[in-house]
Amino acid sequence: MGEHPGHYRDTFSYPPVPSHVWRQGALALTLLCLLLLIGLGVFGAICMEKLNKLQNFKEELQRNMSLQLMQNTNSSQKIRNLSIKLEEIATKLCRELYTKNKEHKCKPCPEEWMWHDDKCYLLHAYQRQETWQKSDEICSGYNASLLTIKSKSVLEFMKSLKLNNYWLRLSPRKDNTKYGNLDTIFPLNWFTRNTSVINDQMYCGYVYYANFYYIKCTETKNIICEKLAQPVKTESILMSEILDGRK
Numbered sequence: 001m002g003e004h005p006g007h008y009r010d011t012f013s014y015p016p017v018p019s020h021v022w023r024q025g026a027l028a029l030t031l032l033c034l035l036l037l038i039g040l041g042v043f044g045a046i047c048m049e050k051l052n053k054l055q056n057f058k059e060e061l062q063r064n065m066s067l068q069l070m071q072n073t074n075s076s077q078k079i080r081n082l083s084i085k086l087e088e089i090a091t092k093l094c095r096e097l098y099t100k101n102k103e104h105k106c107k108p109c110p111e112e113w114m115w116h117d118d119k120c121y122l123l124h125a126y127q128r129q130e131t132w133q134k135s136d137e138i139c140s141g142y143n144a145s146l147l148t149i150k151s152k153s154v155l156e157f158m159k160s161l162k163l164n165n166y167w168l169r170l171s172p173r174k175d176n177t178k179y180g181n182l183d184t185i186f187p188l189n190w191f192t193r194n195t196s197v198i199n200d201q202m203y204c205g206y207v208y209y210a211n212f213y214y215i216k217c218t219e220t221k222n223i224i225c226e227k228l229a230q231p232v233k234t235e236s237i238l239m240s241e242i243l244d245g246r247k
């Protein structure tokens, strides 16, 4: 039935139709065309041509629909990308505001907790010293854990806090022969196992200004807890800026 679609000058612009209606219509039309072809020759040929055009139109519609589906996927990806970008900008802005006001509404940490990188830190009850085990429990009570120092950035931050006698979440050791400058702490193992395995024969790590040492876990030291910061809320920045503007 290879007719010449380009030959026929009529243009079609049908709205999309449900495919079962389409199929029935096409079938009826095919039959009609075949009858015409048999009965009337040239009119039948024109009819077949028209049918061919309809077929092409349907295929184009299907192509367009799958293209549109792809574009929808693209759009939702774009929206996701945009909200990630927005989150980054909000975080950046909040860091600026935080340097000026340590309790700015946008801070993604609870009140009194310090914010650094993606974590929050709390100096617990200044100079109220506890055993390592008890300190660990106190931090757990805040959904937090004892201090770890795993990056240069955190290292510098902790140096700036001048921590004297604060427990670290280092893995316990059998002796206290290991000690050193905080700069050399990175290769050491951090505690991940169930902390209830600590016993009174073990030595736990602590930070003393720019150094770390080990001492019996049953001795007492100060407590600094850490936990992950929440994402910065964009609204918290917008709201506060509006309020600041009124002052």
Ligand SMILES: *[C@@H]1O[C@H](CO)[C@@H](O)[C@H](O)[C@H]1NC(C)=O
Binding pocket: 057, 060, 061, 064
């Ligand atoms: C398919 O998309 C093209 C470009 O967007 C448009 O010109 C054409 O009319 C569409 N075809 C149908 C059948 O909707």
Ligand SMILES: *[C@@H]1O[C@H](CO)[C@@H](O)[C@H](O)[C@H]1NC(C)=O
Binding pocket: 067, 070, 071, 074
């Ligand atoms: C999807 O987005 C990418 C990048 O923005 C673009 O290069 C691509 O052409 C888009 N695809 C569609 C189907 O719109």
Ligand SMILES: *[C@@H]1O[C@H](CO)[C@@H](O)[C@H](O)[C@H]1NC(C)=O
Binding pocket: 074, 075, 077, 078, 081
């Ligand atoms: C969204 O971001 C991802 C990763 O950054 C990128 O691969 C993708 O092309 C982006 N999509 C759009 C639509 O911009």
Ligand SMILES: *[C@@H]1O[C@H](CO)[C@@H](O)[C@H](O)[C@H]1NC(C)=O
Binding pocket: 141, 142, 143
């Ligand atoms: C700790 O987390 C649990 C579960 O995520 C929550 O129910 C609880 O309120 C949190 N406690 C504190 C002190 O944040």
Ligand SMILES: *[C@@H]1O[C@H](CO)[C@@H](O)[C@H](O)[C@H]1NC(C)=O
Binding pocket: 194, 195, 196
């Ligand atoms: C740790 O171990 C103790 C005793 O073996 C157990 O009661 C506790 O549930 C454990 N905690 C976790 C978080 O696995």
